[in-house]
Amino acid sequence: MRCADVSFFKTMSELKITAYLKTHCGWSYGVRAVLAKHNLTYTEKDIIQNPAYRFEMEQLSGQPLSPCVIVNDIMLADVSGEEVEHYLLEEGLIQPNDAPVSVPINSACTDAEHAAMSAGIAPVNLKS
Numbered sequence: 043m044r045c046a047d048v049s050f051f052k053t054m055s056e057l058k059i060t061a062y063l064k065t066h067c068g069w070s071y072g073v074r075a076v077l078a079k080h081n082l083t084y085t086e087k088d089i090i091q092n093p094a095y096r097f098e099m100e101q102l103s104g105q106p107l108s109p110c111v112i113v114n115d116i117m118l119a120d121v122s123g124e125e126v127e128h129y130l131l132e133e134g135l136i137q138p139n140d141a142p143v144s145v146p147i148n149s150a151c152t153d154a155e156h157a158a159m160s161a162g163i164a165p166v167n168l169k170s
Contacts, residue, residue, distance in 0.1 A: 057135060059084035062099035062110040065091055066159050072123030072147035073109045079143050080127075080136045123147030 059077065061084050063070035077084050089096035089108055096108075103110045107120035118129055124147045130136040151159070 056114075057082060058112075058114055060087060060112040061085070062087050062089050062095060062103075062108055064089060064108055066151070066155075067108070068146065068149045068151040068155070069122055070109050071145040072149065073111060073121070073126055074123075075143040075145050076123035076127045076147055079141050080130070080139055082136070122149075 059082060061070075061073055061077065063073060063086055065088050074086075087095035087098070089099055096106075099108065099110050100106050102112070103117050103119040105119055109121055111118045111121060111126050113126075113129065113133075113135070118126060121129075123143075127136075127147065131138065
């Protein structure tokens with residue numbers, strides 16, 4: 043194994059990721075999908091299920107929009123999964139990965155999904 047490969051794995055294992063996400067949200071689904079695609083361990087803080095997490099997110103990010111993701115103490119505010127992936131690649135924290143994802147990584151919920159959520163029905167399948 044080359045030294046570059048060893049340092050890459052060391053960097054990945056040292057990643058500390060906290061994601062402030064909504065329970066059901068296209069943008070949040072995209073962030074989860076990117077983190078899963080790269081097999082990254084993270085702490086999820088659901089800002090809908092726990093309003094204290096929303097307050098914490100707003101205090102840390104200085105704004106109310108989600109998702110917000112903290113990567114090694116760097117706040118990525120109001121981001122899509124695509125933007126999170128781009129940041130991680132640009133910083134050399136992950137390697138490019140062509141693994142498929144089951145949801146769009148740069149999309150809000152559709153009108154139909156919003157209507158279902160308003161009716162109290164959680165989205166069942168959000169295939170891209």
